[in-house]
Amino acid sequence: MSARKVSYEAQRRRFVRMAMAPSLLFLLVVAGLPTVFLLVTSLTPGALVNPGSLGDFSEPLRNYRLLGSDERFVGSLGVQARLSVYTVVLQVLLGTGLGLLVHSGQERWKSLRHLFVIPMVLPPIVVAVIWKLIYTPDISPIYQAARMLGVTLPALTTHVDFALWSIVIADTWEWAPFTFLMVLAALQTLPAEYVEAARMDGADAWRVFGHIVLPYIAPVLLVCTLFRLIDSIKAFPLIFLLTGGGPGSVTEVTNYYAYLVAFNFGELGYSSAITVVLLAATVLISWGAMRVSRNAGGAE
């Protein structure tokens, strides 16, 4: 009986392996090979102006050594960090607020729920074009309205104090719906008796929120934060279209710098090294996200 069971298990495992093999092979080809290519390229001085340099492995760590002294790269990490923190905090706060409003049961908010999700489902380049129009003083309705009121707004995307915030606002508009959906889904599973019991005990709305609702949705908020943090590293279309990394390098995040190095300067090797560093950071954050998510799930 036992022998039969082991044999069945072995067969089952074999079947699973066979069934998964095409997917794994596909994944290896579409994700694994380019990653290996990226790693290999990052070990060369590979530049388009020097044909053959992509095969030069004489000083494999040169690019990584140069990264430390590249002020623009170091600066871009700082910009990336600021952008990520601002956008993630705002998106989580706004998404949670919207989730609570819609969950409050008031019909006017309920009816808006589909509207809130629209930015998230638009193609990123369309979002960028929308905000480009909003931020262009010549044609923007916001600037026109301000002018009618006698107010002169600064050009947000080219002003040193506002350029990064212009990206933050657009990114928040696009991705706060993600938190909103997640929080709303969590709130809808919140057992009503918890809230009713608290109210019967005399708790006001703030206490209910602080002691019941917030702890209940905290794991979801954590997951949202980490997912958005990972995704914020990929902010590219908004920067490409709205600011081009400027003015100066005020909005130049690391992946945009990697793009410039590869496609404007033709330095594929150096750009690959930047991308490998970004990839490592993303893997680290993802690993952290998975651990936190698992722990949060366990705690729950």
Add this chain to the structure above:
Amino acid sequence: MSLLQSPAVDTQRRQLIKAAAATAVAGAGTALAFPAIAQAKPFAGVKLRGAAYQHGFFNILRKYIPEFEQQTGMAVDLQLSAFPVYNQQADLELSSGGSAWDFCNVTFILAARWVAAGLLANLSDFAADRKLTSASWNPDDFVKGAQLPYLDKAGKAYGFAWEGGAMLMGMSRTDLMKKRGVEAPQTFDELMKVCEAVHGQDGVTGFVSSNLHHWFLPPYIHGFGGDLFANPPADIKPTLDSAAAVQATAFYSTLLSKYSPQGVLGYTEDQARAALIGGRSNIFIHSSSWVTAMLTSPESKVKDTARVVRMPAGPRGDFPAANSQGLGIPKNAKNKEAAWEFIKWALSPELTARIVKDTGHPSICRRSVIESAEYKRINTINGQDIGKLYLEVLEQPGKTRNYMAYRTVKEFPLVGDAVNKAVERVVSGQAPAADAMKTAQEAALGSLRRAGAKV
């Protein structure tokens, strides 16, 4: 059955048989004649693949391509992409030694890199070969200034120019200038005064530009007596922190920060052009095809008040920028002779003249055509001989010292990027010109060294 057929049906049947027989005879004749036709078309059956970026010239050229195909028997597949997309594709295709294209656009900003790296075929040899090219094609007819980017140190051509860009000054509101008592500026000082006089009048800004500062700033640097490199292309040590470069940056940045529309740092060329032809900005100094739109575009609201003149000169001279775009053949192209046949045809004096006559397209580089009466007639607008201005500027780098040599440095994109950042930092108030250019100098040196240049 035949008894049941009406005479009319029978007649039709006979006519059908006759027609079928005639077709068969004609078909057989054609089949017999085909080898003779094929012999008359040495490239019959060749499929020529080319790539370039979206530009009015190629849209025009496409209309004539069926004629070329008819003459040669080739099929031409010309792929057009957006400018940055094409440049990225071409950079990768050429540097990886690809053979997907038989001919391609040789982009001005990348030409030096491609020529220096030996990624293109030597076209001088094709042009000199009398079996391949008749003397009437005359490569010396191309405006010398427009050909400079496509020549190697030995003077061999790796591309022939299909378009020239000559920097001119467009003024959209000369009525306002007249009202304020100022003339077309001829010096940098006068330029600043005109901008000051016009700015804010009637909702108009004095100046406008776009975000390609590495194209707009150098004429000012040259005008103040500087350059971007010590002695390009031989000595490519950047000289961005020279007194002249700092002075020019301060001057150009003042035009942008004091006299340009709000948010000008984010302006694309299209936005700047729209501000000019809409009469919202008075002065735009750019390639002729951008500024002459004031006079030629149906959308222009300033046709009556617009003028196009030479850009002002600096205290050390007059150095309007000039560029060109070329057609070339990748080194590893499979059908080089066929591609040369195409380039020869596309840039022949005859087709160039026809294109000018049929479409009015002005930015061509054949001197004989530019100096023709037809070209002058078409390009004299509001009494202004725009063609003459265009030719003057296009020729200037070839006549004097080649001050456009900075653009033939293959590492220029690295330095150009540093220039862009510096101008943005000055205009946005992050740093004064001296500091910004010092930082740009250090950044450019660092980037060049990283890229392997000995500076």
